[in-house]
Amino acid sequence: MKISAQQYAKSLYDLVADKPEKEVKVALKNFVALLGRNRELNKASEIINVFTALWNKEHGEVTAELISARELGPTAREIVTNYLKERTGAKKITLNEEIDQKLIGGFVLRYESKVLDGSLKTSLEDLKNKISN
Amino acid sequence: MSTTKDFIIEQLKSEISGYKAEISEKSVGKVLKVSDGIALISGLAEAMMSEILMFKTEEGEVAGVALNLEENQVGAIILGDYTAIKEGDEVHATKRILEVPVGEAVIGRVLNPLGEPLDGKGKVETTKFYPIEKIAPGVITRESVKQPVQTGIKAIDAMIPIGRGQRELIIGDRQLGKTAIAIDTIINQKGQNMKCIYVAIGQKESKVAGIVAKLQEAGAMDYTTVVLAGASTSASLLYIAPYAGCAMAEYFLDKGEDVLIIYDDLSKHAVSYREISLLLRRPPGREAYPGDVFYLHSRLLERACKLNKDFGGGSITALPIIETQAGDLSAYIPTNVISITDGQIFLEPDLFYKGNRPAVNAGLSVSRVGSSAQIKAMKKVAGKMRLEAAQYRELAAFAQFGSDLDPETKKKLDRGQRLYEIFKQDQYQPLAVAKQVLVYYALINGFMDNVPVDKVREFEIGLYKYADLNDEALKMITEKKELSEEIENKIKKLIEDYKATVDYLIK
Numbered sequence: 001m002k003i004s005a006q007q008y009a010k011s012l013y014d015l016v017a018d019k020p021e022k023e024v025k026v027a028l029k030n031f032v033a034l035l036g037r038n039r040e041l042n043k044a045s046e047i048i049n050v051f052t053a054l055w056n057k058e059h060g061e062v063t064a065e066l067i068s069a070r071e072l073g074p075t076a077r078e079i080v081t082n083y084l085k086e087r088t089g090a091k092k093i094t095l096n097e098e099i100d101q102k103l104i105g106g107f108v109l110r111y112e113s114k115v116l117d118g119s120l121k122t123s124l125e126d127l128k129n130k131i132s133n
Numbered sequence: 134m135s136t137t138k139d140f141i142i143e144q145l146k147s148e149i150s151g152y153k154a155e156i157s158e159k160s161v162g163k164v165l166k167v168s169d170g171i172a173l174i175s176g177l178a179e180a181m182m183s184e185i186l187m188f189k190t191e192e193g194e195v196a197g198v199a200l201n202l203e204e205n206q207v208g209a210i211i212l213g214d215y216t217a218i219k220e221g222d223e224v225h226a227t228k229r230i231l232e233v234p235v236g237e238a239v240i241g242r243v244l245n246p247l248g249e250p251l252d253g254k255g256k257v258e259t260t261k262f263y264p265i266e267k268i269a270p271g272v273i274t275r276e277s278v279k280q281p282v283q284t285g286i287k288a289i290d291a292m293i294p295i296g297r298g299q300r301e302l303i304i305g306d307r308q309l310g311k312t313a314i315a316i317d318t319i320i321n322q323k324g325q326n327m328k329c330i331y332v333a334i335g336q337k338e339s340k341v342a343g344i345v346a347k348l349q350e351a352g353a354m355d356y357t358t359v360v361l362a363g364a365s366t367s368a369s370l371l372y373i374a375p376y377a378g379c380a381m382a383e384y385f386l387d388k389g390e391d392v393l394i395i396y397d398d399l400s401k402h403a404v405s406y407r408e409i410s411l412l413l414r415r416p417p418g419r420e421a422y423p424g425d426v427f428y429l430h431s432r433l434l435e436r437a438c439k440l441n442k443d444f445g446g447g448s449i450t451a452l453p454i455i456e457t458q459a460g461d462l463s464a465y466i467p468t469n470v471i472s473i474t475d476g477q478i479f480l481e482p483d484l485f486y487k488g489n490r491p492a493v494n495a496g497l498s499v500s501r502v503g504s505s506a507q508i509k510a511m512k513k514v515a516g517k518m519r520l521e522a523a524q525y526r527e528l529a530a531f532a533q534f535g536s537d538l539d540p541e542t543k544k545k546l547d548r549g550q551r552l553y554e555i556f557k558q559d560q561y562q563p564l565a566v567a568k569q570v571l572v573y574y575a576l577i578n579g580f581m582d583n584v585p586v587d588k589v590r591e592f593e594i595g596l597y598k599y600a601d602l603n604d605e606a607l608k609m610i611t612e613k614k615e616l617s618e619e620i621e622n623k624i625k626k627l628i629e630d631y632k633a634t635v636d637y638l639i640k
Contacts, residue, residue, distance in 0.1 A: 006205060087158075110161075112178075113160060113161060113162060113176035113177060113178050113179075114158050114159065114160060114161065115158070115159050115161045115223075115225070116156060116157075116158045116159075117156060117159065118156040123156075
């Protein structure tokens, strides 16, 4: 049976979790050798993605993407961070900020499989849909 | 004056200052794969079964329905144009189960399974929506079937009576008149306090257009809704069509009304479900149908019911249609649906080509509800008649071999031949129950024994015309619904008077 990227990532996590650096190095070496032997090195990027998600979940870390029309100030950032902490119960929040002027105003926040869309662009589109229907 | 410019501007300002953009958190996913009307989506961790999903595409939003909830992905059927959806498109869950518009506004309309108009008469004006999947009414809400559905077809009303709340399967090969029976039944519901829903699943649109025109001509569209998922529609719409039709019927059921719903036909429905299941990679079973194909039809037909007084007393009568291949009743889908329904009307090619139309095989057709779904007058004539028909079938097979028959047998054969002549009926000519009683009464009481077999139909038509002119007896049957001695005498006199006017009787 083929081993899925999820299964690889899960076993990798079990291997390296709470281990000293030396052991991790050996484990990683063996893991890559296994991937090579199974001819599944092409799954590497997917495994890394899943592994990151798994690691974040276990350690209470949330990576969120914050897209805004203009550069955000520290207060806005803090509000978002607090909101995420409250919603997810995470201890550490990593915000990846991005500027996208197409949004016109407001922001879009993405985390896990959720989206909080407060952009002016979407509001206008919704308004357009409501009026045209 | 309150409608001054200042006032309006003042109001506008207060509205604007009070306006707050509503933003809510949405559960989203990404399309991993799209193919043949099916999409695999990652994310959407909180999606519900049969929840509406909206795909954000460059050409606007496309709706879909979640059907497979798996550990890492969601499988969905796409209800709109799936070619607009691309890999990586965003999908969000709407927290709404798939629903269709219901209400009085759907009557007289031709709609697609999502309740969108196909007849160019504009949007369905209603505020009520019913979910397309609903658990069937439970035991305490039901009661036994006792009122008749008059199909207007002589052979069916007499031998295979259908009751309100019953599920009667119409089964047979292609081109034997299965749809014709259903359409005649709809036409005959005029003035019978019945709403009709005709669900066309995978039918040719030209055929459905013909049906709608015929219904309009007969004035039947005043109480009929057509739900159309044509042959060119995607499998996902074919799959939801009967459930959508049933949801529309349930609105009237909840109002305590009687509804007749026709699923034409469920074999194509099963095929579309097989297509979806295989694309969703569910394991195939017998004839490549998925394991839950029985449940597919049982949960649909179980929604047909007769509710008792405490629950409004409404009913849904279902007439599913199944098309067999070369008369093979033991194929997977036919056996399934036969076992779910309360009886079947079996149409046979031999009878059809001999000219016995409708080609109902009286031996293989049954109604498990039986005579409790007949009016008293019909019960009285039909009981004896069913016996005559059975005896004739037995003797006819046997009498082919010999010509020397005793007079008793000869008499039974003659009677049977005339009975089978009476069973013949043209399409779109449903017959009122009083007239059916009249002609059967004439037959079983020997009034037609001296009418030549090739003149039976002529005699019959003349009899109806004569009865229309002297309609006292017919009126009494329609009102009293039974055959009292008084009515019997009136019928006897009517038939004898009529016989005096015809000149082809055997002396």
